[in-house]
Amino acid sequence: xxxxxxxxxxxxxxxxxxxxxxxxxxxxxxxxxxxxxxxxxxxxxxxxxxxxxxxxxxxxxxxxxxxxxxxxxxxxxxxxxxxxxxxxxxxxxxxxxxxxxxxxxxxxxxxxxxxxxxxxxxxxxxxxxxxxxxxxxxxxxxxxxxxxxxxxxxxxxxxxxxxxxxxxxxxxxxxxxxxxxxxxxxxxxxxxxxxxxxxxxxxxxxxxxxxxxxxxxxxxxxxxxxxxxxxxxxxxxxxxxxxxxxxxxxxxxxxxxxxxxxxxxxxxxxxxxxxxxxxxxxxxxxxxxxxxxxxxxxxxxxxxxxxxxxxxxxxxxxxxxxxxxxxxxxxxxxxxxxxxxxxxxxxxxxxxxxxxxxxxx
Numbered sequence: 001x002x003x004x005x006x007x008x009x010x011x012x013x014x015x016x017x018x019x020x021x022x023x024x025x026x027x028x029x030x031x032x033x034x035x036x037x038x039x040x041x042x043x044x045x046x047x048x049x050x051x052x053x054x055x056x057x058x059x060x061x062x063x064x065x066x067x068x069x070x071x072x073x074x075x076x077x078x079x080x081x082x083x084x085x086x087x088x089x090x091x092x093x094x095x096x097x098x099x100x101x102x103x104x105x106x107x108x109x110x111x112x113x114x115x116x117x118x119x120x121x122x123x124x125x126x127x128x129x130x131x132x133x134x135x136x137x138x139x140x141x142x143x144x145x146x147x148x149x150x151x152x153x154x155x156x157x158x159x160x161x162x163x164x165x166x167x168x169x170x171x172x173x174x175x176x177x178x179x180x181x182x183x184x185x186x187x188x189x190x191x192x193x194x195x196x197x198x199x200x201x202x203x204x205x206x207x208x209x210x211x212x213x214x215x216x217x218x219x220x221x222x223x224x225x226x227x228x229x230x231x232x233x234x235x236x237x238x239x240x241x242x243x244x245x246x247x248x249x250x251x252x253x254x255x256x257x258x259x260x261x262x263x264x265x266x267x268x269x270x271x272x273x274x275x276x277x278x279x280x281x282x283x284x285x286x287x288x289x290x291x292x293x294x295x296x297x298x299x300x301x302x303x304x305x306x307x308x309x310x311x312x313x314x315x316x317x318x319x320x321x322x323x324x325x326x327x328x329x330x331x332x333x334x335x336x337x338x339x340x341x342x343x344x345x346x347x348x349x350x351x352x353x354x355x356x357x358x359x360x361x
Contacts, residue, residue, distance in 0.1 A: 044083060049108050064123070081105060118158050129229050136156055168206050181196050213272075216269045250287050261273055282304055288300065316341075
């Protein structure tokens with residue numbers, strides 16, 4: 001399998017072609033009730049299967065890069081699936097061959113989703129904003145195919161494994177589908193039985209752990225998961241703006257993301273938002289520092305460091321904190337922050353030189 005620059009070039013070309021397939025999905029003609037043509041659906045299946053082949057065997061880093069490219073691989077999968085018009089409300093239309101290809105589209109779609117999520121935390125963090133939960137809900141509605149349901153639930157399990165926020169949303173919104181699927185798991189559907197048993201156990205665990213928070217969101221006039229989805233989209237749009245060096249635009253996106261995260265009662269009632277909060281704070285702190293807003297950057301860094309974050313992030317945060325303090329003329333505090341950063345990351349040559357010279361840039 002290609003890696004590095006070759007993988008980037010391969011995926012970029014594939015992605016552009018796949019977007020073209022999704023964009024040119026045939027639509028029913030005026031006054032007609034027929035579904036998109038068979039050729040387009042076959043092209044969607046081939047494209048989704050091609051995506052799985054590219055993802056197969058990739059390590060976590062390369063898979064994360066692929067899933068994050070452009071508007072996102074999961075978003076592309078959802079767009080391709082919807083372009084084929086195969087969701088339950090359409091499954092009774094068309095010929096028998098049409099319905100067969102519709103099942104193939106859904107099967108290929110969820111295999112592709114699973115490929116994006118397995119051993120890929122970055123992929124799992126994009127599930128909600130990409131519309132995967134909505135697709136799962138629609139695909140399970142009135143679906144009686146044990147084979148297809150098993151594939152869908154396998155993708156759902158991949159989305160929830162290691163991501164408690166996803167598991168909470170699935171337990172709240174999709175438990176009914178899983179219970180219904182369990183009733184279809186007869187002796188000949190051992191795989192489906194295993195998937196439903198696993199998901200039910202997971203849902204029971206997360207429901208018990210988040211019992212009080214579930215009560216909070218159940219009586220709230222706001223839709224918690226919609227707020228989280230909007231925050232995730234704002235974070236992504238902010239990151240895109242940073243890549244384009246539109247820092248004021250990025251800051252606006254990060255501010256709106258934080259507004260959603262800090263919705264009354266939500267953040268104080270659960271730790272499930274800590275990771276998202278830290279991502280927003282870290283990115284916003286960097287943008288604020290670039291814009292000369294050092295005091296505000298310090299505020300974000302302080303919030304970040306109050307949470308449990310990976311050592312490399314903590315080291316970078318202390319380094320940024322040192323730079324912000326230096327910009328504010330607080331040299332002694334800046335030296336202390338630089339020292340903490342160096343303890344976390346002793347291999348940072350820049351920090352070593354600064355400490356040796358008793359100064360910061």
